[in-house]
Amino acid sequence: MQAALRFPDLSPELLSFTLFGMEFALRWYALAYIAGILIAWQLALRAVRRATLWPGDAAPMTPQQIEELLTWIILGVILGGRLGFVLFYQPAYYLRHPAEIVMVWQGGMAFHGGLLGVIVASWLFTARHGISRLGAADLIAHTVPPGLLLGRLANFVNAELWGRPTDLPWGVVFPGPAAQNCPGVEDACARHPSQLYEAGMEGLLLGALLLWLVYRRGALKRPGLTLGIFLAGYGLARFIVEFARQPDAQFVSPGNPLGLALQVQGWGLTMGQILSLPMIALGLFFALRARRGSA
Template sequence: MIPAVLQFPDLSPTLFSIEIGSFTFALRWYALAYIAGILIAWRMAVAAVRAPRLWPGESPPMNDRQIEDMLTWIILGVILGGRLGFVLFYQPEYYLSHPAEILKVWQGGMAFHGGLIGVIVAAWLYTRRQGIPQLSAADLIAYTVPPGLLLGRLSNFVNAELWGRASDLPWAVVFPGPRAQECPGVKGLCARHPSQLYEAGLEGLLLGLLLIVLVWRRDALKAPGLVCGVFFTGYGAARFFVEFFRQPDPQFVSDGNPLGLAWQVGGYGLTQGQALSLPMIAVGLFLALRARRRARTA
């Protein structure tokens, strides 16, 4: 038995449920996190475009109505991209054998990197049709994302999902469920890193505060691409780091691969999350450095 660990608190993934005959409506914390994240992002974006001093030439790239219209596109991009990303990046063989399961979003299975690709595609299509400066629009979107990440990771913790690797640290948590409580080489209950909280703190709180300072104190929106570049780099680095403590998806774990490495060369390897984060870091550094260089030249 591992001493000095924390038991998972008595939390329900459902905020409330209503039964009407044979029909049951349940509002889950995860769904509420999506809703709240979208509403917060919308208000943050509106506040930013209503402050002309933040933008190049004191000319915001969008108005309130365009933000609302683009939000509809982005919601579709998040849902479609997140689901297809999970299918392609994490369980392609299963879903190729069970294609009808792809549409069952309510059964879980969303990938952030897939959702990010969906948002990029949706925003690119909308801004191209509207003639909106795309780098400035990307900065605006990136600035508003961290609160949703914070709430999403907190709801992952409430749902007791996406937990971390086995640990004997004082803040390690014994999560409910037999798969979470049984670890190879560990006798008795298995305590794990609360990696959802690590991600909430790094991807949501810390990165969000950094972007707020850059936007409102450092005039970062006047260098198109800078805020987006910092977000890509910050999220990619945070996710890469947390993957050392996060339990990989079961399809990647085996007796010969206990760390769940998806990519291995010469005895070294990366988890799937780390492999998907490296391009984000590279693109983010490119965007941020190019934005700084152009700003200095201007």
């Protein structure tokens, strides 16, 4: 077996207990969602209380409106993330088993779908209250990376969404199916810890960049700039990590071992890369427009 790191003995459950004959558990992934939302809420409150960060020294929302928006966003994340997974990744399966669409506790959420859910929820909320849509989008965008960081760390703890096989010294032997079916490897299979790559790029680096731009470079004074950098930054990070990430099983076949969702003359893209390209393009559009508007 090649040099590799053994997966640490981690349980996906932080704690579990039985009450009235029923099993209840607090999972790391659920905790990551809760902590990510709480951190985003506090970052948003801090930003709107600093009027000098905004155009005309006037924040687009009040702290009370942020608390109301939070409920809308939570619904957008859950509904959008679930429907995105159903439509983007396993439409045929859920067409045969429609009752399982609502079973979110069984897993299956898509970030791109969750993002669309947040966009729709925010659009409806800002229209209802007469709030600047770009201002609200900038506010939300700079609060998202901490949740992405925690979510990807939870993916690692759960030993899910692992990467492609690798012989690099930091490859990890994950438990279960991930340790099997590596071409040319008879023993346990080491894989890229792609969850940690994403945590570092989408969460830590992108989050640090956005906070620096907001608090040191006055990014919020240029409507659309923070939103654009977030969209382009996340899309680029996800596009790059997809080269190391194991594609979803439904796209892998003997004739398509790389799990490409789109192939043209030997070249192709995974579903994650396809969904990331519009984010990169839209992000560049907003960022460039904001830069030109401030010139």
